[in-house]
Amino acid sequence: MANNRINDTGNVFLESITDFNNVSTSTMVQSNCMSITFINKGDTIVNINSLQLAVNETIEVAQPNTFIDRTQYQISFASGGVNNNCLVIRILPKNQS
Helix, strand or coil: CHHHECCCCCCECCCEEEEEEEECCCEEEECCECEEEEEECCCCCEEECCEEECCCCEEEEECCCCCCECCEEEEEECCCCCCCCEEEEEEEEHHHC
């Protein structure tokens, strides 16, 4: 691990992968990531584990340091929309991709 430390600061830098996924139907998303962002790009309310995201609203869940979020996020859409679209962006440790 000593090779990963920069200038003895104690900071360890991990390699990561950025994963993009457009969700248009109700589904479960397993995070398994360091950071996950939900962006409502559609024309109706998106529900993320019962949290409502208005059109063009964003929520990010980021873990400190090298922690991994293992939450299962249920994505669903309010009725009446024509264009259901939730962009999900995950920052994954390289070994989790």
